[in-house]
Amino acid sequence: MARVTPLSGFPEWLPDGRVVEQHVLDVLRRTFELHGFAGIETRAVEPLDQLLRKGETSKEVYVLRRLQEEGDDVAVGDGGARSEKQLGLHFDLTVPFARYVLENAGRLAFPFKRYQIQKVWRGERPQEGRFREFVQADIDVVGAGDLPYHYEVELPLVMAEALGALREVGLPPVRVLVNNRKVAEGFYRGLGLGDVEGVLRQIDKLDKIGVEKVAELLVAEQGATPEQAAACLDLAAIHGSDTTVVDDVRKLAARYDAGTDLLETGLAELGALIEAAGARAPGVVVADLKIARGLDYYTGSVYETVLVGHEQLGSICSGGRYDTLASDGKNTYPGVGLSVGVSRLVSRVLSAGLMTATRGVPTAVLVAVTDEDSRAASDAVAAALRSRGVPTDVAPTAAKFGKQIKVADRRGIPFVWFPGEEHQVKDIRSGEQVAVDPATWTPPAEDLHPRVVAGE
Amino acid sequence: MARVTPLSGFPEWLPDGRVVEQHVLDVLRRTFELHGFAGIETRAVEPLDQLLRKGETSKEVYVLRRLQEEGDDVAVGDGGARSEKQLGLHFDLTVPFARYVLENAGRLAFPFKRYQIQKVWRGERPQEGRFREFVQADIDVVGAGDLPYHYEVELPLVMAEALGALREVGLPPVRVLVNNRKVAEGFYRGLGLGDVEGVLRQIDKLDKIGVEKVAELLVAEQGATPEQAAACLDLAAIHGSDTTVVDDVRKLAARYDAGTDLLETGLAELGALIEAAGARAPGVVVADLKIARGLDYYTGSVYETVLVGHEQLGSICSGGRYDTLASDGKNTYPGVGLSVGVSRLVSRVLSAGLMTATRGVPTAVLVAVTDEDSRAASDAVAAALRSRGVPTDVAPTAAKFGKQIKVADRRGIPFVWFPGEEHQVKDIRSGEQVAVDPATWTPPAEDLHPRVVAGE
Structure with missing residues (x-):
């Protein structure tokens, strides 16, 4: 590859x-x-004869063939018998919807x-x-x-x-x-x-x-x-x-x-x-x-x-x-x-x-890991935040905190959490860092999920 | 059909x-x-040679052919030249993800x-x-x-x-x-x-x-x-x-x-x-x-x-x-x-x-239509409800109210709204009907959206 x-x-x-x-x-x-x-969803395939009823788009249809039937152009269908219908991928959602309506x-x-x-x-x-x-x-x-x-x-x-x-x-x-x-x-x-x-x-x-x-x-x-x-x-x-x-x-x-x-x-x-x-x-x-x-x-x-x-x-x-x-x-x-x-x-x-998008990840908070032996403590903070609906990730490794902040920065995660005797949260955009309670703190609503905003 | x-x-x-x-x-x-x-989404197709790398599932692959290339088994790809790659539908999300990772x-x-x-x-x-x-x-x-x-x-x-x-x-x-x-x-x-x-x-x-x-x-x-x-x-x-x-x-x-x-x-x-x-x-x-x-x-x-x-x-x-x-x-x-x-x-x-599911439609309220000339009044009630996040439909025709209630009943819509000098809402499950204000009323939270509940 x-x-x-x-x-x-x-x-x-x-x-x-x-x-x-x-x-x-x-x-x-x-x-x-x-x-x-x-809301409904239909299968991606329809019998080819149904797809070809709208003459205009017929040339655009993708026809399916099961690989083990190589060389057999007719038998693409249910079980592989030659009498089975050929199948194609739908080219719109109207043809399948019409079939769904008749079927149901x-x-x-x-x-x-x-x-x-x-x-x-x-x-x-x-x-x-x-x-x-x-x-x-x-x-x-x-x-x-x-x-x-x-x-x-x-x-x-x-x-x-x-x-x-x-x-x-x-x-x-x-x-x-x-x-x-x-x-x-x-x-x-x-x-x-x-x-x-x-x-x-x-x-x-x-x-x-x-x-x-x-x-x-x-x-x-x-x-x-x-x-x-x-x-x-x-x-x-x-x-x-x-x-x-x-x-x-x-x-x-x-x-x-x-x-x-x-x-x-x-x-x-x-x-x-x-x-x-x-x-x-x-x-x-x-x-x-x-x-x-x-x-x-x-x-x-x-x-x-x-x-x-x-x-x-x-x-x-x-x-x-x-x-x-x-x-x-x-x-x-x-x-x-x-x-x-x-x-x-x-x-x-x-x-x-x-x-x-304000960021490409759902994550609002990255919980830092002080050392690998205390990863469980970071996991516990993350679980508490998630239980309040805050998308949270835990740092991949117990690297130096500067490196862990970079992990958040590269992904656009706005907050880094430092667990310890006193828990602290840093808004890495402003640099502001405050003491917080893992049982109650949540990020501001506008930072909770990635938002879509108008470009320049 | x-x-x-x-x-x-x-x-x-x-x-x-x-x-x-x-x-x-x-x-x-x-x-x-x-x-x-x-969240990411990948295309449904991959080059056939990539799909066949996992030997075990190779026989299960659906191969694509554009209909206008009928009889040409090789040329299923970009533009139709014989040198183009054959395409198949992915059989899992791992192969496409691996390709996405390499590509990006x-x-x-x-x-x-x-x-x-x-x-x-x-x-x-x-x-x-x-x-x-x-x-x-x-x-x-x-x-x-x-x-x-x-x-x-x-x-x-x-x-x-x-x-x-x-x-x-x-x-x-x-x-x-x-x-x-x-x-x-x-x-x-x-x-x-x-x-x-x-x-x-x-x-x-x-x-x-x-x-x-x-x-x-x-x-x-x-x-x-x-x-x-x-x-x-x-x-x-x-x-x-x-x-x-x-x-x-x-x-x-x-x-x-x-x-x-x-x-x-x-x-x-x-x-x-x-x-x-x-x-x-x-x-x-x-x-x-x-x-x-x-x-x-x-x-x-x-x-x-x-x-x-x-x-x-x-x-x-x-x-x-x-x-x-x-x-x-x-x-x-x-x-x-x-x-x-x-x-x-x-x-x-x-x-x-x-x-x-408690119902098969998103609709919480069906607004009845007194007569076709006053459909706009029903539409206005529906617009007010929707602006407060209430999924609302308007009756298809100005039939007798009994028939309009049946329209709601068949779909599992819990409330029917009767517009007029005094607006009224009927919970068609209990039969209770009360006077309401279109500017403020909303259904109980548990009726707002269809819910999924455990079967018997």
């Missing part, structure tokens, strides 16, 4: 980076639980609200913000048969609250961009464009290739007239954080005589979302009519989220409403959900120095 | 089972942090104490207590160049404390069985048996095939005389929770004239461990001279842990001391560590009903 090099696309953090990631995960979990989401439908209460924080894998070419292994934190609400619209309003607000709770430790503000598939589809159909997905696919290229190229493609590939293409681009240009957006779309539809019932339904939904968001999280949610997001399976609201000042990182939290999360032939399960790209977020936060 | 069947060997829990598992993980994490272990040696402070709670994968045939995907919770201390013996005493005690902290929620007591490789090796060499690993391999079969068959094998396979075989079996029969064990071994060695310096070193270490454990965790640690545990790479203390009353489940927490966790040619990193088989533990605890 002489040469060790990192694997591109498989991020790992040093202990102080992990403190930051763990804090992010703890804040997300706490917020999700405050909103009544139950009779034992779940609907609407079922769950959060899920796990790693996912995609065999993509690694690049900044794109990993082969990364952590996602998902919330979804799924109904049996139907799911009220109000969840489409609530879920992005839960995410805005969760990400907003990280602002005090240095996360930049987020902006949640919302759209509604019914608006786009209703408008395109009103215009006379039937290939809604085709049009959306072109609109999705706006950020990459610009307005003129998209206009050309709409004409060349979707058979739009120049006027229809212009209308689509006018719609995509509409954005704003209040309900004037709805009026703007209505005016545009009137100008092109493109009004439809579906458009009106979509506008009512989008308007309700913007209005509620404006009241509950002012300035966070913005309607952006060019957001497209895999609209082939989303059927209502769609969401993307950018870090203000880091927009080029792409969306850090995306999702939407789907009428058919899962179906078992008898029942259909509609849902709405969003997924935070935790690794993408944490990677940026660490590389840009936006958040730092 | 019409037919959904569970995959054997890939355990998943319903939400109330996950509450139990999460509690176990939270208690482990808290205990590890109290003892100064830093210059940026870690030694002795480095870390905990790591992650899934691992083994392509074994599934059976009770053996999974293909399972969660492990590991602690290790690793030194650069050397590592003091006292860590071999401390680490099993940390695990005993962590598992002991779960007794109040229904975990049976644990018994940590300890041995020391130097004792066995010193004794066998003193007897004149040179193939220490061979002897240990036979001794390891005691529980499966019994004393007589092992005696036969020691003679037939290891070339022992009947007297040497009897001596080995006498050693393996020694066990006890105080230092008389050390005396027993010394007497045995004198009887066979099998004393060696290595044996004395091992006995001193084992005695120190038993003594310290007797003082710090009375009755938990038992010396058991037949514990062998992959002694091909352990070099000092070895540990196994059984749940009292569930011994046939096998060890739920194992580990030991290894002089060479990792080596980069220049430096050697000795370590000592233990690993809790969390999935094995949780699976048993759930199937035997030893622990149950």
Whole structure:
């Protein structure tokens, strides 16, 4: 094991980076639980045929093979028989959640609200913000048969609250961009464009290739007239954080005589979302009519989220409403959900120095050891501190006290305890040293655990 | 996705089972942090050649292949070039930790104490207590160049404390069985048996095939005389929770004239461990001279842990001391560590009903909705409760109140809140309903979060 090099696309953090990631995960979990989401965890593998149902990502799947079945490409499954299903690593948490819902439908209460924080894998070419292994934190609400619209309003607000709770430790503000598939589809159909997905696919290229190229493609590939293409681009240009957006779309539809019932339904939904968001999280949610997001399976609201000042990182939290999360032939399960790209977020936060940990160890106190024969006395002090919830370590060796202080200093441990007839504690940052009682002393609350603080 | 069947060997829990598992993980994490272990997480994959260094488990490895590289058995790696390394899923957390230490040696402070709670994968045939995907919770201390013996005493005690902290929620007591490789090796060499690993391999079969068959094998396979075989079996029969064990071994060695310096070193270490454990965790640690545990790479203390009353489940927490966790040619990193088989533990605890969750949702309060037009008023009550840390949900629909109470009842949510001129809260277990102030009311502390309690 002489040469060790990192694997591109498989991020790992040093202990102080992990403190930051763990804090992010703890804040997300706490917020999700405050909103009544139950935590679940699913296995990392799914049958390959289930993973390939979403055509788009099929090429990214990691397929598993048991080593003893070397050379046998078919038999990767339960027991190794050739008839067994091939397994792959999940590439998101939606496919496994849908399977979990079907598998346990009779034992779940609907609407079922769950959060899920796990790693996912995609065999993509690694690049900044794109990993082969990364952590996602998902919330979804799924109904049996139907799911009220109000969840489409609530879920992005839960995410805005969760990400907003990280602002005090240095996360930049987020902006949640919302759209509604019914608006786009209703408008395109009103215009006379039937290939809604085709049009959306072109609109999705706006950020990459610009307005003129998209206009050309709409004409060349979707058979739009120049006027229809212009209308689509006018719609995509509409954005704003209040309900004037709805009026703007209505005016545009009137100008092109493109009004439809579906458009009106979509506008009512989008308007309700913007209005509620404006009241509950002012300035966070913005309607952006060019957001497209895999609209082939989303059927209502769609969401993307950018870090203000880091927009080029792409969306850090995306999702939407789907009428058919899962179906078992008898029942259909509609849902709405969003997924935070935790690794993408944490990677940026660490590389840009936006958040730092006050230390990389949980330890608040290092108990010095006078000599190895009295190690038991130091252990006893440590046990007393731990019994009061103080993370405590004991010096590795009975070296000179100066060396033991260095052990604490290298790790960022703020206090060193010297046992003896009279116990003393030294704050190694200030140098202050005072006599203390092992039965009662605790460090100040702000030093008890490593904290995550905003970078410079 | 019409037919959904569970995959054997890939355990998943319903939400109330996950509450139990999460509690176990939270208690482990808290205990590890109290003892100064830093949390890290490593990627799920390692280069295949690294995974295969431990010969014994090589057949269990899951190898990864990117789907678009179908038919190309070699190229599973970074970018797909044929020269890239094949990757496999890690089968434990020790191999990845060793690699992490080498990769980051210059940026870690030694002795480095870390905990790591992650899934691992083994392509074994599934059976009770053996999974293909399972969660492990590991602690290790690793030194650069050397590592003091006292860590071999401390680490099993940390695990005993962590598992002991779960007794109040229904975990049976644990018994940590300890041995020391130097004792066995010193004794066998003193007897004149040179193939220490061979002897240990036979001794390891005691529980499966019994004393007589092992005696036969020691003679037939290891070339022992009947007297040497009897001596080995006498050693393996020694066990006890105080230092008389050390005396027993010394007497045995004198009887066979099998004393060696290595044996004395091992006995001193084992005695120190038993003594310290007797003082710090009375009755938990038992010396058991037949514990062998992959002694091909352990070099000092070895540990196994059984749940009292569930011994046939096998060890739920194992580990030991290894002089060479990792080596980069220049430096050697000795370590000592233990690993809790969390999935094995949780699976048993759930199937035997030893622990149950008071509810499967985090939600303490369900706010009823009088009619959809006043949903915002219910949302406001929920926001006020959440701001005080009360997990709160709002009813999915403005159904009749009786139906909304059923929504809470099905989920085990203890309180339903009725907003209005006068706000009221009903404890649906007792039926008691009282007028409350949304600005101040909180549920009793014991109802705030789901709790894990001992089963019947």
